[in-house]
Every structure is written in structure tokens, then in C-alpha cells.
Amino acid sequence: MAKYSTGGAGSSASDSCELCGAENVDLQTASVAGATLSVCSECAQHDETPSRGSDDGDDGSDRKRQAAQNAARMQDAAQADASHWEDGADYDDDQLPYLVGDYGEVLVEARQDAGLQTAELAEAVGADESDVLAVEQGRATQANVGGSLIGALEAELDVRLVDGE
């Protein structure tokens, strides 16, 4: 029942040539019509890879390499800026709504009721602990806390921090 293992686990295809379907042949990689296929030696002769084809291949890996570099760069930036919660993105649109007068106390109480530390609450809402502390200390405006954090805290603890509505 089980196909016999080729030992080359991971290759999705079986041992058959992707062009002519010949089975149990020595497969080699060939570039055909822009696609990289595993083909038998017969079909490999139809390989369309003169020097231009290999240019295509190089492009692909360059692009991949560049993508990896970009990702690494973004990660560096994120780490360098990890001190600030979600800098960028919709920060400008993230207006702090008008909050209830004792929002700090409301939050502290709700957090304690939930049995959470500020760090745990911050993690739960994906925010910086310093921002959560700022809200608890009634410094949301000064600390430039965004409305989305307030909303997340409200949702997390099922409390009301925004005034009105």
C-alpha cells in the first residue's frame, strides 16, 4: 500500500518524470517553459536552460534573498523600537477618546478583579506595560496612549473607560 520511500522525503512528487511520466528513473532538475521540473534524463534534453534561463533562476533567488534581508531589517527596527507600543501604523488616527473621570481606578480595579498583573494585562492586549500603567495612573493623555489600547483594555476586562455613548 505505501509507496516505497525514496529516502528523499520532502519532495512532493513521486519518482516519475514530470514531463513524460516515466517511473523509477533518474530524475534531474530541468527548467522547462519557465518552470523547474523533475524530469528523466530523456526529457532533460529538452531543457530550455541556455544561459538566459539561468538568469531567471538567479533573479528568483535574488528576490528571495532580498525579501529575507527586508524581513531581517524590519525585525531589527521592531526590536530597536520595542519600547513603544505599535509606533506607526494608524497611530495618528488612534485618538484617545474622552475617558471617564476615574478611568485609572476603574482599570486598576478591573485588572485586580481579573487577577492580572499590569505586565500580564499589557501582554493580553498586546501593549507596552508602561502604557497600561499610564492609563492606570490617569496619564493616558500625557503618555500618548491611543484609543485602540483603551478599546482593547475595555474588551479584555469588560469595563467602561470611555465616557459617554
Ligand SMILES: [Zn+2]
Ligand atoms: Zn521524461
